[in-house]
Amino acid sequence: MTGSDPEDCCRGAYAASQKDEFTQATVWDACRSGIRDAIESQLSDSQSSAVIIDGLPTVGKTRHATDIAFKLDAPVAILTHRYETRDEHLHLASEHQKTVAEIPTLDRDCPTRQGEHGSEWAERINDYRSRGASPTYLHYYLQDALPCMRDGDCPYIERWDAVESADVVVGGPAHAALDRVVDDRVVIFDEDPGTAYRTEFDANQLTSAISSFLRESDSLPIDNYLGLLAVATNESMADIQDTIRDELTDTESISQPTAAVNNEDGHAEAPTAILAHLEFGGSIVDDMGPDYYDWDDSLREQAELDYVELEDGAQVVYDRTESRVFIRRPPNLDGARAVVGLDGTPVEELWCGRLGIDDIESWRILCDDCRARYLCDVIGYTFVQTTSHVKPYSSGEYVNRRADFGVIEAVANQHETKPGIITTKSAAERLFEEPPNEPFIHTERVTRRVADVKHYGALRSSNDFVGMDVGIVIGSPHPGDRPIQITAALEGYTAVRDEEGKGTDLDYGIPERPFLRHYREHKIAQAVLRFGRTTAATVYIHTGVLPEWLAEMVTAGPDAVEIAERSEGQRAVIRALLDGGPGTASEISNREGVSIGEKQTRDWLKRLRSEGYVCRDESQPYTWSPNGLDDAPHTADVRLPELN
Template sequence: MAGVDPDDCCRGAHAAAQRGEFTQATVWDACRTGIRDAIESQLDDEQASPVIIDGLPTIGKTQHATDIAFGLDVPAAILTHRYETRDEHLNLAAEHQKTVAEIPTLDRDCPTRRGDHGSGWAERINDYRSRGASPTYLHYYLQDALPCMQDGDCPYLARWDAVEGADVVIGGPAHAALDRVVDDRVVIFDEDPGTAFRTEFDANQLSTAISTFLRRNDDLPVDNHFGLIGAATNESMDAIRDAIRDELSDNISIASPREAVDDDDGHAEAPTAVLAMLELGGPIIGDTAPAEYDWDDQLREEAGLDYVELPDGSQVVYDHAESRIIIRRPPDLTDSRAVVGLDGTPVEELWRGRLGVDDIESWRILCDDCRARYLRDVIGYTFVQTTSHVKPYSSGEYVNRRADFGLIEAVENRHETAPGVITTKSAAERLFEESPSEPFIDIQRVTNRIADVKHYGALRSSNDFTGTEVGIVLGSPHPGDRPLQITAALEGYTAVRDDEGKGTDLDYGIPDRPFLRHYREHKIAQAVLRFGRTTAATVYIHTGVLPEWLAEMVTAGPETVMIDERSEGQRGVIRALLDEAPGTAAEIAKRERVSIGEKQTRDWLKRLRSEGYVSRDDSQPYTWAADGLADAPHTARVRLPDLE
């Protein structure tokens, strides 16, 4: 690993050897040094590759990035998704003497977009933005009409002056596409830029945007989407194809923001889509690919996708099954002084493609052994894995409300504190918003026992569960085959599901499964480490797919956990005892809420007594009464491991 003494297993161990102790401060020092060394290696050598700092959540990457950026002799840009994280960087910047500026955004800085001049104008601006027009372009193109431009420049434009001269600027990943943000600066991406540089057209949007663009441009020899497909697939139309290429490929950037504002159906990336369809059209309908393009037969035949890189550097994937295209336009970072990414669970293949760089290095702050030492011994995490099953919860289809509610109630009982819960968005809706189809499954009873619910998609850089002592991660995320295949195709890989591999053995035929790990195991790890963070926490992980390094830290595994779902009959007995007076088995069996006979009722009462939730007197026949039953997990009998 670059920059580390070969006798040390990782930067954390190296820092500990120098200090003579392995503490949180030691690991934070290692992270700070790693970020600084990554920047200096590129400042000292223009040929050095960009670097990803592979550092777990909890080791202070955000604070270190701010401190280091202000300590540099060159300007810097820190780019991160969430406004909350940008505010954190800005607050930390107050401790430094150099100038700092937040890169303006429409959401925060444009009165028109904020709705100060009415919802009609706000919706109009939103519509233009959704069709690819940049904020700056909109203000200059519409300046005579925009309310925020009537008394001088809109605050959005005015605040760019401060950006131009600031020592450190703070904004979002999409700002990396602007030369005035990244040129001659050290650029620090605080977390993976994700889909910041992607545009997607579904079949209807694609056809409409292309036809609108062709109809408006008299210099092009076809005037609608079908004409373009004909030109792409007809061998006799070489001259037409060449004319379209000549007209579009001469531009530095094929994209045209004017297309987004001159027609209700236009889009700034319509010219890109036209040129992409011209290059991709041959194999979509015809049998023979154009001779000038080297098609990836495996990608087309096995995954049903095609890929092309256009002259302006934009990359396009075409999805045959859904007739849609995905356009990615990576930023040009060639004139940046240095580029560093901060990521708790990085995948090099994704970082390379998303930043548009040929090579990138990943520097790990902690090796697997030191990660375990840090998380368990220093921070004080305890991890309990409650199932060996994958629990694919992204669609919500496989959510098991009885088992999940039982686990939540049992965890709250054990720790006597409300746990935080992280699951997929669909699972959260299914669990806590949809009415149960079975009797006596009480959503309110469960939500009263949890601190908060978040879904995987809302966790990027989130600190919402910092300090939460108990957490539960329910189910695993997976976007579905198509999003994963498209992500892989953009990075030059063909991802095809192996029919033999399912569950924990799911495989897409790519060594080390980088894209599956990114979408599934890595998101689980990020979720798990949202709890506690700087303080000890116990986290229950209700899925069987964990990164190997995290699986090795599990204190208690699925074999130590029992979740026995309660039937409708047993739930009815619990409800009857909670809502009505004590009674004999025969009396309870006759109550309206109970759907089972006297013998089964007696058997369930005995089981509840063995669990410690029901008592009986010494009379004959016995009279049964609730005894702590209000605290019992009502949808499942749950046994958790003793963690003392």
């Protein structure tokens, strides 16, 4: 919804023009009307495309989706990852009169899975699930033995009756794979479904699952994984290949879930992996047109991956370097009356592939200018970027404890509060759990000044930092080249790292870098906006990569921040003053743990005095004393900009 007039630049501006004010309420109105219009456009025209509502994490998408769901004449399914978000939808539903049901899950509804019948049974159920057996299948296949089915149906089974008849159902994205959840309903995905429809086999799991299945299948002419490889790569064995294809596509002769339950190494998707092996090396894409590059060959030769889409809709990527297989089964949404996704940082290519649809439209609630106006002027965000370095922290290898601790302590000092921290999981472990590998670095000095630490992977739809007025985002996430390449391959792209491009110039040869942005810049933006949300917040961003629209909102950048890491000698002087109290430079240099000489000790004392953490008397020689040194950032001297 764009145009030349200011009020036509986005839905938020248009909503504001109707009331002559740009407020949180008008932006929320724009989000609500966007969701409603996206649904109604599809209800009135079956040929209309599915829609993603591109709305920042602060515009109330969850509440609006629930309100609209109960005002529609059509039944609705709301699907979201986190149980906390499902509970929020269910709580909001209590304000309405229509019937609502939570789609049952093993975690919440099966006593056996919850451990009420012993840990052995709980672990057994978990094992079956990890091997691809569905919860409903397990309950009926194991009916005579399963403890929760002995005195009638398990609550998991019983609660499906309410789902069938409810006006609104709330569940997870995996439930979209069930026709009884999505058929004849408006389906709302609250956040990107992610890997909900994906199964991964590493080399050992792949070999075991395929060999286990083949050993139990008397009608097949091979009985192990090596035999499959021999057949699949030998053109003279085309007859055997056809025999395997015919047998594995005959659903009456092979029960996939049964194989997963009966065989210790079995998996429900083993037949899919077998079929895919027969097709690897064949044509991948045949409809891209003569002007498109040869994705088949470039994918194999440059990325060392292979791809096939099987007749049943399964999409399979094979990692040739590590013998791993990734299987994705997008849901069949043909029976849905409308499909709407809610996402703060959407990538259309990912939404289409993950939902198994050919086309999707992205409707932005706020254009870039209005995003800045909303976040900075209406909500009251202040963004400070403290470094120009990318700081790739996913592995934890490049974590800089001295600079990071210095920034945390400096922020806590400047705002006289305990900030929240968001970083990668590996960086959180390295910073706050592993003992420092340098002397005189004290983790507890930092942790006692932090409100909470979360990692990027735990943030999906999280409200843990709502209302927190100071936060720090440390380091950038990057899963590595292979996950990006595999994600791209599933969507029809060959991603190969440009060896010349690093850091902010990192590139995989795909225009506009959609998959890198998804894994890196978008996750950073989602993290930044976890703080405050509906109230003012100051967020320090300790990485050099941001989405362009967010970078434009930075109040103070790296040029306004000074970070001087403290050497081991300076840290030793700080510790000597704190432990031993005042002293001359000579006395302090001779204290335990101080390995630098008197002159260098005096230089460090002067520097600490310039920072305001040490004072001296006028005697000769000077006596140096701590002056607020307990609060000094002990690993780095950090100068932050003064904010109005």
